[in-house]
Amino acid sequence: MPLWNVYHPPGAYSPEDKQAIAQALTGVYGRIMPKFYVGVVFQEIPAHSFYVGGEPAERFVRITVDHIARSFQSDERKLGFFKLINKILAPWVADRGFDWEMHVDETPFDLWTIQGHFPPKEGTEDEKRWMAENRASARTHA
Amino acid sequence: MPLWNVYHPPGAYSPEDKQAIAQALTGVYGRIMPKFYVGVVFQEIPAHSFYVGGEPAERFVRITVDHIARSFQSDERKLGFFKLINKILAPWVADRGFDWEMHVDETPFDLWTIQGHFPPKEGTEDEKRWMAENRASARTHA
Amino acid sequence: MPLWNVYHPPGAYSPEDKQAIAQALTGVYGRIMPKFYVGVVFQEIPAHSFYVGGEPAERFVRITVDHIARSFQSDERKLGFFKLINKILAPWVADRGFDWEMHVDETPFDLWTIQGHFPPKEGTEDEKRWMAENRASARTHA
Numbered sequence: 001m002p003l004w005n006v007y008h009p010p011g012a013y014s015p016e017d018k019q020a021i022a023q024a025l026t027g028v029y030g031r032i033m034p035k036f037y038v039g040v041v042f043q044e045i046p047a048h049s050f051y052v053g054g055e056p057a058e059r060f061v062r063i064t065v066d067h068i069a070r071s072f073q074s075d076e077r078k079l080g081f082f083k084l085i086n087k088i089l090a091p092w093v094a095d096r097g098f099d100w101e102m103h104v105d106e107t108p109f110d111l112w113t114i115q116g117h118f119p120p121k122e123g124t125e126d127e128k129r130w131m132a133e134n135r136a137s138a139r140t141h142a
Numbered sequence: 143m144p145l146w147n148v149y150h151p152p153g154a155y156s157p158e159d160k161q162a163i164a165q166a167l168t169g170v171y172g173r174i175m176p177k178f179y180v181g182v183v184f185q186e187i188p189a190h191s192f193y194v195g196g197e198p199a200e201r202f203v204r205i206t207v208d209h210i211a212r213s214f215q216s217d218e219r220k221l222g223f224f225k226l227i228n229k230i231l232a233p234w235v236a237d238r239g240f241d242w243e244m245h246v247d248e249t250p251f252d253l254w255t256i257q258g259h260f261p262p263k264e265g266t267e268d269e270k271r272w273m274a275e276n277r278a279s280a281r282t283h284a
Numbered sequence: 285m286p287l288w289n290v291y292h293p294p295g296a297y298s299p300e301d302k303q304a305i306a307q308a309l310t311g312v313y314g315r316i317m318p319k320f321y322v323g324v325v326f327q328e329i330p331a332h333s334f335y336v337g338g339e340p341a342e343r344f345v346r347i348t349v350d351h352i353a354r355s356f357q358s359d360e361r362k363l364g365f366f367k368l369i370n371k372i373l374a375p376w377v378a379d380r381g382f383d384w385e386m387h388v389d390e391t392p393f394d395l396w397t398i399q400g401h402f403p404p405k406e407g408t409e410d411e412k413r414w415m416a417e418n419r420a421s422a423r424t425h426a
Contacts, residue, residue, distance in 0.1 A: 003206065003245070007325060015190035015198075022193030035195035039204060039243065041149060042191045048299035049326045051306030053319035053418065056299075062323060064287065064350070066206070068245050078394055086400040094400070101323065103287070103352050104395035110220055111246035116228040116236070134195065145348065145387070157332035157340075164335030177337040181346060181385065183291060184333045208348070210387050252362055253388035258370040258378065276337065 002029055002069075004040040007050065007062040009098075017092060018042050024088045033069050034130045037119075052099075061093050063102035069119065071106045144171055144211075146182040149192065149204040151240075159234060160184050166230045175211050176272045179261075194241075203235050205244035211261065213248045286313055286353070288324040291334065291346040293382075301376060302326050308372045317353050318414045321403075336383075345377050347386035353403065355390045 004025060013021070022040040029038045050057045072078045085102070093100040112119060114136040120126030126139050146167060155163070164182040171180045192199045214220045227244070235242040254261060256278040262268030268281050288309060297305070306324040313322045334341045356362045369386070377384040396403060398420040404410030410423050 003204070018190060019193060019196065019198065023196035026193075026196035030195070038193075038195055039199075040193045041187060041204070043187075045325060045327075048302060051303060051310075051322075051324045053314070053322055054303065054307035054310035056303065057323075062287070062325070066245065066247070072395070075394070082395075082397055082400075082402070086397070099399060101398045102396070103350065103391055105247070105350070105389070105391040106395070107245055107247040110217070111214070111224075111248070112244070113224055113228070114243045115241060116224075118224070145346070160332060161335060161338065161340065165338035168335075168338035172337070180335075180337055181341075182335045183329060183346070185329075208387065208389070247389070249387055249389040252359070253356070253366075253390070254386070255366055255370070256385045257383065258366075260366070 002038055003066045004038075005064045006040065006042045007045045007064075008042060009058055009060070010044045010046060012044075012061070012096075012098070013042065013092065021089070021092055028084060028088065033122075034127070034134060036114075036134050036136075037069055057099070059098050061098045061100040063100065065102065065104040067104055067106045068109060068112045070122065144180055145208045146180075147206045148182065148184045149187045149206075150184060151200055151202070152186045152188060154186075154203070154238075154240070155184065155234065163231070163234055170226060170230065176269070176276060178256075178276050178278075179211055199241065201240050203240045203242040205242065207244065207246040209246055209248045210251060210254045212264065286322055287350045288322075289348045290324065290326045291329045291348075292326060293342055293344070294328045294330060296328075296345070296380075296382070297326065297376065305373070305376055312368060312372065317406075318411070318418060320398075320418050320420075321353055341383070343382050345382045345384040347384065349386065349388040351388055351390045352393060352396045354406065 006021070022038070025040060026035050026038045047058060048056060050060060050062070052060060072081065089100070110118070117136045118139055119136070120130060120139050120141065124141055126141060130136065144167070148163070164180070167182060168177050168180045189200060190198060192202060192204070194202060214223065231242070252260070259278045260281055261278070262272060262281050262283065266283055268283060272278065290305070306322070309324060310319050310322045331342060332340060334344060334346070336344060356365065373384070394402070401420045402423055403420070404414060404423050404425065408425055410425060414420065
């Protein structure tokens, strides 16, 4: 559900770093939804290919996220989410001297499929099965 | 209108595969809108750069789509669309043993230009001309 | 706030071109918001990786933009924006013989952070400080 796109400078992250980031994020979302919903794509942006305010941004991490499975139901949830994400990402961004920016979009739940299946609605038996099995299967409800 | 982004493993698709996928998708959308609205970008995601549920996903195809020209007007249309897309993509995803996931966002019609022209509204004479000529030209209506 | 993604053919733009494009865009947005809100990512799309209407599109520039800090408040503003952008981009697209298409999405203001800070609301003292200092700092209002 969440699809994270992480634009980063060449060589910024080792495979171990990337997996650690992905696992930390999976830890956040995986409390309330199937772990395999969490996709993280890392894309190196070469020199001379990212500009901020008209200047080359060679030490910048830019993150875009699509939230699909859930939308925030209150301002408190939004604040809590970003506070948690800031804390989780700190070792890989601020603590390494990278500037960073992120934004989240919320996209339609019913325009989303995994392995061709529409994911189950929140709180259903189907969703519990997806969480327990950590894989997609046919939905039994409409 | 639709912009398809296909993240795929290195070497997953030949140029012939990619063109065949693009043509199949153009066949779907081209029934009801100009064929040149259909854009498909293929992006190879190198090893150690895509994670699902915190684990490396080396055999995964992740598709994101922006729909601009049309929005779905009913649940039936949504179901029909995904059923058709599943069938069309099967030879390149499931049948090749790739896991896959896709989601669609709907973005504002009036924040979109081609060759600097605002595309015509659905069902207008202008749209018929764009379909017939398969190219963008100045709109004659507001 | 605006994040521009420019998909372009290999070698289409020199570093000087890219910086000039980024600066021109920063000039547009920077009149009404902090200049460092303007992010522009250039991504080369290799041959055989972009299709339009089912055909390879080797001379095509495809731009996607997320607007976060502001949303358009009238049709006049939308028209004015695209008219200005067309004029600004002409030297790098139409005048070089590239076909091109762009679309803008508007994403939620309150799901966006820079350096871990929520950007200030439009017209606040905090925003004036961000503009004057051209950098992110803690917000003093809710």
